[in-house]
Amino acid sequence: MLLWNGKLVNEEDVRVSYHDRGYYFGDGIYEVFRIYQGHLFEKEAHLDRLYNSLAEIKIRIPWSREELSDQLDQLRDTFGEQDGMLYLQFTRGEAKRAHAFPASSTAVMLGYCEPLARPVDAIENGIATITCEDVRWLRCNIKSLNLLPNTLAKQEAAEAGATEAILIRTDNTVTEGSSSNLLIVKNGTIYTHPDGPLILSGITKKVIERIASELQIPYVQRSFTREELMAADEAMITSTTMEAAPVITIDGQPVGTGTPGPVTRRLQEAYLQQVHALLAG
Numbered sequence: 001m002l003l004w005n006g007k008l009v010n011e012e013d014v015r016v017s018y019h020d021r022g023y024y025f026g027d028g029i030y031e032v033f034r035i036y037q038g039h040l041f042e043k044e045a046h047l048d049r050l051y052n053s054l055a056e057i058k059i060r061i062p063w064s065r066e067e068l069s070d071q072l073d074q075l076r077d078t079f080g081e082q083d084g085m086l087y088l089q090f091t092r093g094e095a096k097r098a099h100a101f102p103a104s105s106t107a108v109m110l111g112y113c114e115p116l117a118r119p120v121d122a123i124e125n126g127i128a129t130i131t132c133e134d135v136r137w138l139r140c141n142i143k144s145l146n147l148l149p150n151t152l153a154k155q156e157a158a159e160a161g162a163t164e165a166i167l168i169r170t171d172n173t174v175t176e177g178s179s180s181n182l183l184i185v186k187n188g189t190i191y192t193h194p195d196g197p198l199i200l201s202g203i204t205k206k207v208i209e210r211i212a213s214e215l216q217i218p219y220v221q222r223s224f225t226r227e228e229l230m231a232a233d234e235a236m237i238t239s240t241t242m243e244a245a246p247v248i249t250i251d252g253q254p255v256g257t258g259t260p261g262p263v264t265r266r267l268q269e270a271y272l273q274q275v276h277a278l279l280a281g
């Protein structure tokens, strides 16, 4: 089943207009929720970010947060008790093609669930990455449907046989991955780019921040350079689908010892405990 404008429907009942502004302009936003054995992980944090993205691009939706939350639960219930993800997007809706917002349009909602296993190999063994210039706009805090710079960077990584592209601005500031946040460890302290317009405020990163505080691992939000990245003892990417995956190489160079480091391992272990707590609760 799919969630289509507030209702659970079959795939055949979804009809997207070629006048949808999401199709013409990428005029919309999205969220990806993690499902662990039928449980939505960090649901409220994802809803907070969803509402923030909607407000940032001035899309109004006709459902209250409570109604939307119920609809997501209903969609998840149709999916059963498996591991997966819930994708949800809103576009500004249908209107004759013109850049400025139409006088009136109704937001179009699409949601669905898909099976997705935990990326155990990446989590256990780590991933290879490349660096890429961060050519994105200055409102990366919005989870916008416009992902062309991200898809191009990810494609570059794929063509290089790597899993993720680490984005670096022309001023030498390392921001995040093409679809993940980036954290490094130096002398026992975790560093990550501060939240704000240059990165997406990752929900997984927030979970890691909470865990670091519980484990009393120093956690500092400050930007760092390519040189600091390359000299890190450990590095990891975080995202809803990748959890916390160790970065073991960058542009072919090993990070630290070239194997997942001890701080990353402690965070991963505690992350898994949070997932188990969700399943138990």
Ligand code: PLP
Pocket: 032, 150, 176, 177, 178, 179, 180, 181, 199, 200, 201, 202, 203, 204, 205, 238, 239, 240, 241
């Ligand atoms: N940064 C970007 C550009 C992303 O696309 C994503 C996730 O897709 C993230 C960071 C990680 O965010 P989250 O942990 O909420 O999945």
